[in-house]
Amino acid sequence: MPxxxxxxxxxxxxxxxxxxxxxFFLLLFWVIPLVGGVQMSLxxxxxxxxEYVGFAHYKALANDERYVTALRNSFVYxxxxxxxxxxxxxxxxxxxRATFQRLRPVLTFALLLPALTPPSVLAVLFLMVFHGRNGLxxxxxxxxxxxxxxxxxxxxxxxxxxxxLQTVWRWTGFMTFFILAGMEGIPRVYxxxxxxxxGSRWRQFWHVTLPQLRPVLLFVAVYLVVxxxxxxxxxxxxxxxxxxxxxxxxxxVTYVFLKTRFFDYGxxxxxxxxxxxxxxxxxxxxxxxxxxxx
Amino acid sequence: MSGQEKTQRxxxxxxxxxxxxxxxxxxxxWMVLGIFKTNNEFFQPLAKAFFPANYDWQNVTELLEGxxxxxxxxxxxxxxxxxxxAFGAVTLSAMAGYAFARFTFSGKRLLFxxxxxxxxxxxxxxxxxxxxxxxxxGLSDSLLGxxxxxxxxxxxxxxxxxxxxQMPEEYLQAARICGATxxxxxxxxxxxxxxxxxxxxxxxxxxxxxxxxxxxLVLTTETKQTLPLALAxxxxxxxxxxxxxxxAASTFAVIPTAVLFAFCYRKFRSSLSxxxxx
Amino acid sequence: MTxxxxxxxxxxxxxxxxxxxxxxxxxxxxSMVKLYKAKVDKAFEAKVQSFGFREMPEKLAVSIKTGINPxxxxxxxxxxxxxxxxxxxxxxxxxxxxxxxxxDKDIAKSxxxxxxxxxxxxxxxxxxxxxxxxxxxxxxxxxxxxxxTLTTWDKFVAxxxxxxxxxGKSMIALDPTYFGILLRQRDSDLFDRDGxxxxxxxxxxxxxxxxxxxxxxxxGMVPERASIFDPLFFNSxxxxxxxLTVVGADWYGLDMLQQFTPDLKGxxxxxxxxAWKLPDGRLSRRTSTFAGQGLLINKAxxxxxxxxxxxxxxxxxxxxxxxxxxxxxxFPAYRPAWxxxxxxxxxxxxxxxKFGELLVRLxxxxxxxxxxxxxxxxxxLFQETFFTSLIYGELKPAEVLDKMKxxxxxxxxxx
Numbered sequence: 002m003p004x005x006x007x008x009x010x011x012x013x014x015x016x017x018x019x020x021x022x023x024x025f026f027l028l029l030f031w032v033i034p035l036v037g038g039v040q041m042s043l044x045x046x047x048x049x050x051x052e053y054v055g056f057a058h059y060k061a062l063a064n065d066e067r068y069v070t071a072l073r074n075s076f077v078y079x080x081x082x083x084x085x086x087x088x089x090x091x092x093x094x095x096x097x098r099a100t101f102q103r104l105r106p107v108l109t110f111a112l113l114l115p116a117l118t119p120p121s122v123l124a125v126l127f128l129m130v131f132h133g134r135n136g137l138x139x140x141x142x143x144x145x146x147x148x149x150x151x152x153x154x155x156x157x158x159x160x161x162x163x164x165x166l167q168t169v170w171r172w173t174g175f176m177t178f179f180i181l182a183g184m185e186g187i188p189r190v191y192x193x194x195x196x197x198x199x200g201s202r203w204r205q206f207w208h209v210t211l212p213q214l215r216p217v218l219l220f221v222a223v224y225l226v227v228x229x230x231x232x233x234x235x236x237x238x239x240x241x242x243x244x245x246x247x248x249x250x251x252x253x254v255t256y257v258f259l260k261t262r263f264f265d266y267g268x269x270x271x272x273x274x275x276x277x278x279x280x281x282x283x284x285x286x287x288x289x290x291x292x293x294x295x
Numbered sequence: 296m297s298g299q300e301k302t303q304r305x306x307x308x309x310x311x312x313x314x315x316x317x318x319x320x321x322x323x324x325w326m327v328l329g330i331f332k333t334n335n336e337f338f339q340p341l342a343k344a345f346f347p348a349n350y351d352w353q354n355v356t357e358l359l360e361g362x363x364x365x366x367x368x369x370x371x372x373x374x375x376x377x378x379x380x381a382f383g384a385v386t387l388s389a390m391a392g393y394a395f396a397r398f399t400f401s402g403k404r405l406l407f408x409x410x411x412x413x414x415x416x417x418x419x420x421x422x423x424x425x426x427x428x429x430x431x432x433g434l435s436d437s438l439l440g441x442x443x444x445x446x447x448x449x450x451x452x453x454x455x456x457x458x459x460x461q462m463p464e465e466y467l468q469a470a471r472i473c474g475a476t477x478x479x480x481x482x483x484x485x486x487x488x489x490x491x492x493x494x495x496x497x498x499x500x501x502x503x504x505x506x507x508x509x510x511x512l513v514l515t516t517e518t519k520q521t522l523p524l525a526l527a528x529x530x531x532x533x534x535x536x537x538x539x540x541x542x543a544a545s546t547f548a549v550i551p552t553a554v555l556f557a558f559c560y561r562k563f564r565s566s567l568s569x570x571x572x573x
Numbered sequence: 574m575t576x577x578x579x580x581x582x583x584x585x586x587x588x589x590x591x592x593x594x595x596x597x598x599x600x601x602x603x604s605m606v607k608l609y610k611a612k613v614d615k616a617f618e619a620k621v622q623s624f625g626f627r628e629m630p631e632k633l634a635v636s637i638k639t640g641i642n643p644x645x646x647x648x649x650x651x652x653x654x655x656x657x658x659x660x661x662x663x664x665x666x667x668x669x670x671x672x673x674x675x676x677d678k679d680i681a682k683s684x685x686x687x688x689x690x691x692x693x694x695x696x697x698x699x700x701x702x703x704x705x706x707x708x709x710x711x712x713x714x715x716x717x718x719x720x721x722t723l724t725t726w727d728k729f730v731a732x733x734x735x736x737x738x739x740x741g742k743s744m745i746a747l748d749p750t751y752f753g754i755l756l757r758q759r760d761s762d763l764f765d766r767d768g769x770x771x772x773x774x775x776x777x778x779x780x781x782x783x784x785x786x787x788x789x790x791x792x793g794m795v796p797e798r799a800s801i802f803d804p805l806f807f808n809s810x811x812x813x814x815x816x817l818t819v820v821g822a823d824w825y826g827l828d829m830l831q832q833f834t835p836d837l838k839g840x841x842x843x844x845x846x847x848a849w850k851l852p853d854g855r856l857s858r859r860t861s862t863f864a865g866q867g868l869l870i871n872k873a874x875x876x877x878x879x880x881x882x883x884x885x886x887x888x889x890x891x892x893x894x895x896x897x898x899x900x901x902x903x904f905p906a907y908r909p910a911w912x913x914x915x916x917x918x919x920x921x922x923x924x925x926x927k928f929g930e931l932l933v934r935l936x937x938x939x940x941x942x943x944x945x946x947x948x949x950x951x952x953x954l955f956q957e958t959f960f961t962s963l964i965y966g967e968l969k970p971a972e973v974l975d976k977m978k979x980x981x982x983x984x985x986x987x988x
Contacts, residue, residue, distance in 0.1 A: 037424025
């Protein structure tokens with residue numbers, strides 16, 4: 002591992018030379034619109050020349066029940082996705098390694114298909130999986146187990162579960178792929194040593210594989226957090242841009258979308274910006290954790 | 296372990312993988328079969344009509360002939376935009392990642408976090424201001440107006456920072472000793488990470504291929520639109536597109552990314568392994 | 574699908590930019606452009622662009638807010654129109670033009686105020702949008718029910734009960750839009766002209782309670798995805814004859830039923846809505862209304878005169894109105910068009926009934942819709958967030974009203 006103190010001193014402007022193109026486009030297409038967005042959040046809603054209202058939108062958020070619901074739902078959704086996807090992906094990666102080597106590429110590719118599919122196409126596929134009585138999920142799992150068919154898209158008790166299932170279906174293969182790659186990169190030497198030391202396969206996994214995979218798992222977690230809080234396509238394809246019955250499926254991104262749909266641009270911007278500190282915190286957290294694993 | 300044990304283990308694992316594979320593949324199979332179904336057949340319960348009665352290619356030919364949307368234009372636009380974005384993103388992110396990984400400078404951590412965090416905020420925030428700004432730049436209704444905003448990516452920066460961090464300092468020293476300028480050093484070590492370049496290019500291609508919000512705002516002319524927009528139009532109830540045509544378009548939307556991935560698979564895997572485990 | 578004619582204008586400053594809300598209507602308007610060219614102005618050029626029903630308002634709003642490439646003429650649905658009413662309305666006031674063209678006499682009275690707000694009129698309605706009950710004539714006959722006897726909702730529900738008990742089918746499909754529809758049938762609405770929400774609370778509770786009760790007794794059923802406008806509904810519940818009637822506007826039958834259930838040609842019948850018994854003992858009107866497209870002119874347009882001339886043509890021309898009905902779009906709100914014999918003929922699709930005649934008969938009873946900046950929000954709020962909870966008995970009608978009222982009042986435009 003290269004150590005920081007081995008770097009040759011270079012001219013002070015050098016790093017900025019390499020950063021310049023990135024920063025240029027960042028400034029041009031993200032920072033400038035961000036300023037526009039911040040401006041919008043400080044003005045009244047609506048289509049016309051909006052008047053300046055200061056932090057009124059932000060203050061309103063503090064009392065906004067729907068905002069709190071959205072935050073809570075997004076949090077639960079993200080947590081559930083991570084909790085389900087990570088172990089599942091680990092399990093699938095393990096199975097892929099244990100099965101016939103030649104089949105591995107094909108099987109991995111198959112599992113990856115959902116991630117390669119455009120979100121709008123996923124919407125159609127979900128129709129087949131989730132729709133009430135005749136959907137795959139009900140026909141193959143729920144009803145054979147003796148339960149009443151669940152209306153995944155409309156029943157408030159199940160909407161969030163439906164969203165989580167949708168994310169699990171979409172991303173597990175992708176994460177399995179990453180984890181598999183990570184597993185294959187672990188030097189055999191470590192496994193040999195562990196086998197000699199303990200012999201138990203489970204112990205090997207826990208003490209050797211898992212720690213080595215920490216960077217991968219971190220990446221997976223970050224990706225899913227991002228998906229849970231700022232990517233809209235998943236929720237949109239399932240619920241069509243609404244929060245669902247009793248706002249059971251209302252996510253932060255959905256709430257932003259709903260606001261823009263009714264031209265409440267000011268509120269929408271305020272909500273989006275309010276998420277920024279959260280994102281920054283999460284990122285700092287990940288960086289901090291990373292340093293500890295090195 | 297013995298050969299027989301191995302085979303047993305292999306078969307068992309395959310069996311256990313079975314349900315997951317089915318869960319993933321069956322919807323896609325349904326989608327492809329849907330191309331050949333009439334609207335009636337399409338909405339029937341699965342037990343009754345999973346397979347179409349006739350294998351009629353009419354829906355495919357109609358779609359490719361451009362009867363519903365200017366298919367080839369749209370497909371071509373998506374290809375151009377996605378390739379352009381991938382190329383741009385790899386260039387920008389690789390350079391930025393190199394800077395973050397190999398140099399120390401004040402404010403580095405903060406800059407890194409801000410640059411990445413910005414792109415993690417819900418896109419809707421940027422929708423109206425971006426639209427207005429793109430127009431002011433004269434890029435309204437042009438593919439460039441979709442391509443350029445998309446070459447900035449936080450994910451790419453994270454990825455390449457990681458990649459360049461792995462690189463042994465010796466390589467860089469070796470290049471520097473020969474009296475090369477920093478840029479030359481960079482260009483020298485770049486080929487060493489070409490699997491990573493390819494891999495990220497592919498990831499970004501896929502993300503660009505799926506992008507909806509920015510193209511929807513920026514592009515108005517029908518022949519300039521990208522595939523997700525055309526798909527949205529086909530799915531819209533008021534268009535009355537036969538389900539079979541919708542399924543055909545959906546299938547075509549998946550093929551490029553799937554093919555691309557199949558091609559880059561091995562390189563992607565190995566570069567990932569190198570990068571992720573340390 | 575092709576975009577209409579585009580040409581660097583010589584006589585006209587530039588082509589008229591027309592934005593249409595529905596892909597279905599694109600063909601119609603393109604042919605109207607051709608017709609206008611042939612009949613009125615050979616140098617006329619227009620560009621017709623269509624966007625999805627939900628996408629159009631978003632694109633329109635962004636274009637208005639940023640001032641970039643806004644259209645001249647806009648076709649907008651009345652439900653979505655409301656969202657544009659907060660603050661400066663971006664559409665031109667057409668009051669003077671309407672009077673000059675005598676459209677204030679010739680458009681069905683109740684439809685004139687559809688796009689009106691605070692004394693100004695911003696659009697001309699394209700359709701009458703009169704509600705009727707579409708029923709399966711073949712199935713009702715089989716079950717021995719005479720549709721002519723279903724003159725009140727009580728009688729309708731009674732017949733429905735026998736349908737459920739003896740045959741295991743549902744009598745009527747329920748949809749979130751029925752809330753407003755049935756309210757309007759009872760002389761009320763979601764909003765009041767002075768802006769208050771749910772002005773007649775009793776009526777609202779009764780309507781919601783009625784919906785809930787029908788669901789409970791299974792006289793009513795809710796489609797899989799809770800919408801009667803969903804292709805899934807047409808291809809499953811309707812296809813299998815699981816439900817016998819649907820409440821819909823003229824365009825629902827003319828457009829959607831004809832397109833989505835072509836094999837049921839001749840099996841659909843139409844009849845007025847059964848009447849409510851009102852608190853004062855009278856019987857309510859036999860029709861209602863919901864949605865319906867209209868044509869509006871962008872206030873920022875530099876070609877408002879040209880835009881108006883085209884709109885006037887589409888609304889008043891005999892051929893244009895006939896085409897709208899005959900090609901399966903909607904029934905015009907323009908009264909002189911009702912004298913056109915072609916609109917009054919028996920319709921093969923609708924069990925050889927004289928659909929046009931029925932609509933003309935019901936026209937005077939069509940109620941007004943009260944426009945309000947929060948109308949769109951109210952409709953979608955009920956549809957997305959509250960309908961399912963109500964219909965499955967998880968929330969009481971009064972609870973739904975109170976929650977909605979709080980949300981709508983908090984959502985005052987401007988903040």
